[in-house]
Amino acid sequence: MQSLARATTAAALARPGPSSTVVLGRRYLAADSHAHHDEHHDNTQYRPEGFTSAGWRYLIVGAAAVVAFYKWAPAPGEEAYLTRYIKYYMTPAESWEAVNTKHLLLSAEAQAGSLLIAGAKRPLVHRYRYPQMLDHGSPHLQPIGTQVDLSNVVVKGDRE
Numbered sequence: 001m002q003s004l005a006r007a008t009t010a011a012a013l014a015r016p017g018p019s020s021t022v023v024l025g026r027r028y029l030a031a032d033s034h035a036h037h038d039e040h041h042d043n044t045q046y047r048p049e050g051f052t053s054a055g056w057r058y059l060i061v062g063a064a065a066v067v068a069f070y071k072w073a074p075a076p077g078e079e080a081y082l083t084r085y086i087k088y089y090m091t092p093a094e095s096w097e098a099v100n101t102k103h104l105l106l107s108a109e110a111q112a113g114s115l116l117i118a119g120a121k122r123p124l125v126h127r128y129r130y131p132q133m134l135d136h137g138s139p140h141l142q143p144i145g146t147q148v149d150l151s152n153v154v155v156k157g158d159r160e
Contacts, residue, residue, distance in 0.1 A: 124157050126155045126156060126157060
């Protein structure tokens, strides 16, 4: 015989059988029971509408603004006030053209100077291998210590 504790644990570990569930059929909206006819009324108190509402006031002010704009607007051949104001305080085109021409000339002069400096090359110098040999002796039987006329001496370059 089994003890009572073992019997309860065995029953708890055993698989439960299929539970019975109620399967409801498809319900259509027309069969809904929420078809009550309780109408909800709007209980908000509104101001009475008339010609004193804010909408009419905005319409009258807007119409007055349009009439005033039409009355004081410039004629088709006339310039607008803003255009005349800008033209009055704007620097004339001739002065800007003079300033730009001056700047162009100064820039061209600076560019010519920088091209001159950038394109400059050091003069070619003929370097002797042993320059101390010039003071030793003359290959043309000149005595040592006498001065030789070097005014017509031309140093040959690398290309000669």
